[in-house]
Amino acid sequence: MTDFILRALLAGLCIAIVAGPLGAFVVWRRMSYFGDTLAHSSLLGIAIGILLDINLQLAVIASSVLFAVILILLQRNKTLSTDTLLGILAHSTLAFGMLILSLSSAVQINLVGYLFGDLLTISTVDLWWIAGCAAVVATLLAVYWNSLLAVTVHEELARVEGVPVDRLHAMMVLMVALLIAVSMKIIGVLLITSLLIIPPAAARRLAETPEQMALGASVVGGLAVCGGLLMSYYLDTPAGPSIVVAACAFFLLSYLAPALLGRRVQ
Amino acid sequence: MDNLCLVQAKDISIQFGDRQVLQEVSLSVRQGQVVTLIGPNGAGKTTLVRIILGLLAPQSGSIEKPKNLRIGYMPQKLHIEPTMPITVKRFLELARHTRATPIDAILEEVQIKHLMDHQLRSISGGEMQRVLLARALSQTPQLLVLDEPAQGVDVAGQADLYQLINDIRSRHNCGVLMISHDLHLVMAKTDEVICLNHHICCHGHPEQVSMDPSYLALFGKKEAKNLAVYTHHHNHHHDLTGEVVEHTHD
Numbered sequence: 475m476t477d478f479i480l481r482a483l484l485a486g487l488c489i490a491i492v493a494g495p496l497g498a499f500v501v502w503r504r505m506s507y508f509g510d511t512l513a514h515s516s517l518l519g520i521a522i523g524i525l526l527d528i529n530l531q532l533a534v535i536a537s538s539v540l541f542a543v544i545l546i547l548l549q550r551n552k553t554l555s556t557d558t559l560l561g562i563l564a565h566s567t568l569a570f571g572m573l574i575l576s577l578s579s580a581v582q583i584n585l586v587g588y589l590f591g592d593l594l595t596i597s598t599v600d601l602w603w604i605a606g607c608a609a610v611v612a613t614l615l616a617v618y619w620n621s622l623l624a625v626t627v628h629e630e631l632a633r634v635e636g637v638p639v640d641r642l643h644a645m646m647v648l649m650v651a652l653l654i655a656v657s658m659k660i661i662g663v664l665l666i667t668s669l670l671i672i673p674p675a676a677a678r679r680l681a682e683t684p685e686q687m688a689l690g691a692s693v694v695g696g697l698a699v700c701g702g703l704l705m706s707y708y709l710d711t712p713a714g715p716s717i718v719v720a721a722c723a724f725f726l727l728s729y730l731a732p733a734l735l736g737r738r739v740q
Numbered sequence: 741m742d743n744l745c746l747v748q749a750k751d752i753s754i755q756f757g758d759r760q761v762l763q764e765v766s767l768s769v770r771q772g773q774v775v776t777l778i779g780p781n782g783a784g785k786t787t788l789v790r791i792i793l794g795l796l797a798p799q800s801g802s803i804e805k806p807k808n809l810r811i812g813y814m815p816q817k818l819h820i821e822p823t824m825p826i827t828v829k830r831f832l833e834l835a836r837h838t839r840a841t842p843i844d845a846i847l848e849e850v851q852i853k854h855l856m857d858h859q860l861r862s863i864s865g866g867e868m869q870r871v872l873l874a875r876a877l878s879q880t881p882q883l884l885v886l887d888e889p890a891q892g893v894d895v896a897g898q899a900d901l902y903q904l905i906n907d908i909r910s911r912h913n914c915g916v917l918m919i920s921h922d923l924h925l926v927m928a929k930t931d932e933v934i935c936l937n938h939h940i941c942c943h944g945h946p947e948q949v950s951m952d953p954s955y956l957a958l959f960g961k962k963e964a965k966n967l968a969v970y971t972h973h974h975n976h977h978h979d980l981t982g983e984v985v986e987h988t989h990d
Contacts, residue, residue, distance in 0.1 A: 501823050624834040627824065634793050634813040635836045635879060674823075681825045682859070 479707050481601050482593045482660060486699035486717065488608040489657040490669065494677075494692030495615050496649055497670035498684065502626050505650065507557065508545070509667035511564040512654050515541040517571035517663050519655075520588060525578055531603050535655040541567070542651035546644050568663075591662035591714030593706055600659060607656045611649045618642060623684055662714035668721065669695060676725040679732060694724045743771040746809060746883045746915040752791055752801035754784075761787050763939045764801070769883060769915040774906070776926050777919045779936035780958065785919045786816065788936065789887055792917070805883075812881030812914075814872045816888050820861050828863070828871055829856045835878040843878070850874045850904065865892030869901060877908070884908070886918035890925070898925055905929075923950075923959075 500509055516534045523533025541563070548559055575583065587595055615622070624632040625642050633639045654666050661669055677690030702717030709716075748768040754761050761784040769775050777785045790796040792803060793813060820826065832843045847853040850870045855863055863871065869889055876884055889905060890898040902922070906929045909916050920926045927933070927946040934943040935955050942952040949955050 502821050504821075620834060621836075624836070627820070627826065627831065627834060628815065628818060630790075630793075630795055631813060631815060631875065632834075633795060634811055637836060678823055678825065682827065683830050684824065684826055687825055 478594055478596065479703065481596045481598065482713065483700065483703055485596050485601050485604045485657075485660055486703060487696055488605050489653065489660065490673070490695030490699045491692045492608045492611045492615070492653060493657075493669045494673055494690070494695050495619075495688035496611060496653060497695075498674040498677075498688040498691055499622065499626060499646060500650065500667075500670045501674045501678075502684075503646070505646075506667055506671050507560050507564075508647070509650055509654060509670050511545070511560045511567075512538055512541055512651050513658070513663050513666045514564040515567035515571075516655055516658055517588065518567040518574070519571075520583075521571040521574035521578075524583065525574060531600065531656070531659075534658060535607075535652065538651040538655040539648060542647045546647055586712070587662075588658065589662050589664050590712045591658075591660050591665065591717075593660070593703065593713045595659055604656045604660075607652050611653055614645065614649060618645070622646065660713055661717060662712075665714040665718050668718045669698075672718070672721040672725050673698065676721070676728040679728045694721065694728075698724060743773065744806075745770050747792060747803065747805040747917070749788075749792055750802050750804070752788065752798045752803075754787060754791065754796070754799050760938060762791075762798070765936065765940055766801075767934055767940075767943075769917045771882070771915050772909065772913050773931045774909060774916040774918070774926075774929060775932045775934060776930040777917070777934050777936055778921070778923060779941075783937045785936055786887055789885060789917070789919060793885060810879050810882045812876030812879040812884045814869075814876045814884070814886040814889055816891060818860075818868065818872060822861070826860050827857050828852070828860055831860050831871065832875055832878055835875055841878060841880055843874075846874045846877050849877065849908070866894065866897045866901075869893055870904075873901075873904070873908075881912070882914050884914055884916045884918075886916065888919050888921065890920070890922055898922055902926055902929060 500506055516538050519534040519537025520530055522537065523530045526533070545559070545563065548554075549556055554562075575585065584592060584595070586592075621632070621637050622642055624635070624637055625639050629639055650670070653670075657666055657669070673691040673695040674687060676694045677687045681687035681690055698717055698721035701720035701723075703713065705711055705720065706713045706716040746769050748766075750766050751764045752762050752766070753764055765784075765788060767775065767788075777788065779785050787796065791798050793811065794803070828847075829843060832846065843856075844853065847856060850873050852867060852870045852874065855867055855871070860868075860871070869891065873886075873889065876886070884905075886905070890901050893901055902925050905916065905918070908914070918926070927950070930946050932943060933946050933949040935941040935949060935952070935958060937958060941954040941958060942949055944952075
């Protein structure tokens with residue numbers, strides 16, 4: 475195998491391992507639309523990065539974090555429902571991003587690559603970014619796991635028990651923003667949340683505890699990345715959709731397998 | 741009654757929009773004392789409790805409690821996301837333990853040790869209330885705050901649950917502040933009843949309150965009569981599964 479596929483594989487595995495537990499929280503807290511919004515807004519980050527001619531990875535991380543902070547602040551003074559707010563932000567940032575990109579026609583960029591992910595674009599520097607950010611998120615998750623879980627299960631109970639609820643909520647949103655920003659290149663803006671949602675959903679059926687679901691999601695995500703990249707390499711399909719299709723297959727398997735096996739036993 | 745004062749609320753007022761939900765409400769809970777909040781739906785009982793817990797800021801008035809007061813809170817209900825797999829034991833482990841209290845011992849105290857490895861979503865309403873009580877106890881509380889503890893519990897189970905709360909109060913010598921609709925069941929074990937309808941209508945000893953004209957106006961003569969009737973004792977007792985067992989309390 476060539477170098478670029480190895481880099482993509484390593485990067486994908488880093489993302490999948492962290493996306494498992496983080497995605498479980500996204501599922502439990504019903505934040506999937508939140509993730510979508512952050513992903514869409516990162517295209518605006520790319521457009522601004524190209525416009526200002528700065529490091530694109532930095533531009534995307536900065537814009538994701540900025541939008542995450544805006545979302546946290548807007549959510550606090552509940553004038554619009556979260557749902558509506560996210561809808562407005564998701565689509566207007568995507569539209570602005572596309573507009574800026576089409577107007578700054580001096581640079582030819584691989585738009586499809588950003589929307590759906592491109593294996594060939596993962597450089598060694600990208601790999602370090604991904605590994606570094608994944609390590610930061612994984613460490614935070616491990617350190618604050620029990621508190622994050624307590625806040626997710628019952629916020630007020632956690633608050634009465636002295637858990638810093640608001641700070642943990644902000645940390646959760648920032649972690650999602652960070653992971654989305656670094657994994658955009660490999661999976662793409664439009665598909666990135668699926669790696670946060672599908673593996674935990676697939677692991678749900680077999681899990682008895684939150685930890686089993688989180689780690690199961692990491693395993694499913696890792697397998698989906700391997701399967702998807704192999705498919706992408708051999709069939710020359712785009713990376714993002716291949717990974718998502720593989721994840722989806724695992725999800726279907728986890729839901730159908732118990733039913734099929736159950737029938738056979740009877 | 742010179743026990744330690746655990747919490748003192750003074751002249752609490754709060755408005756939601758144009759609606760005055762609480763108007764100059766004052767109350768205090770002392771160590772070993774059971775204070776019961778009663779009142780019709782929408783009277784501001786839960787709002788008052790949330791203010792006392794520090795979950796909500798009052799527009800005027802003050803809450804005084806000793807620093808580092810350990811509070812065990814039992815919320816009205818617990819919604820568990822269907823996507824969240826969690827056992828009773830794991831749920832209790834989520835609590836921030838102020839002192840090392842083994843979960844086994846707490847589960848034994850609320851008599852649900854057999855449910856330890858059950859999924860939280862699979863247990864009954866009555867069992868869930870006991871799990872929530874166990875979570876509150878995991879704080880080794882000096883003050884227990886219970887928001888309708890017997891909600892969703894069958895009639896026989898309600899009496900058991902209130903008996904359990906009373907036992908816990910005497911065993912741990914903690915103060916209890918609870919919201920309850922089950923007047924006839926809690927009256928006997930309550931030191932002070934506060935009848936709340938946006939403001940405090942009347943308060944005092946249960947017998948005293950049940951004779952109070954403002955109480956009768958709020959709940960009607962029928963409810964008051966039920967209280968008088970409920971002085972008899974059952975000669976037997978049901979356990980959690982509904983089996984008749986010999987008398988254990990009293």
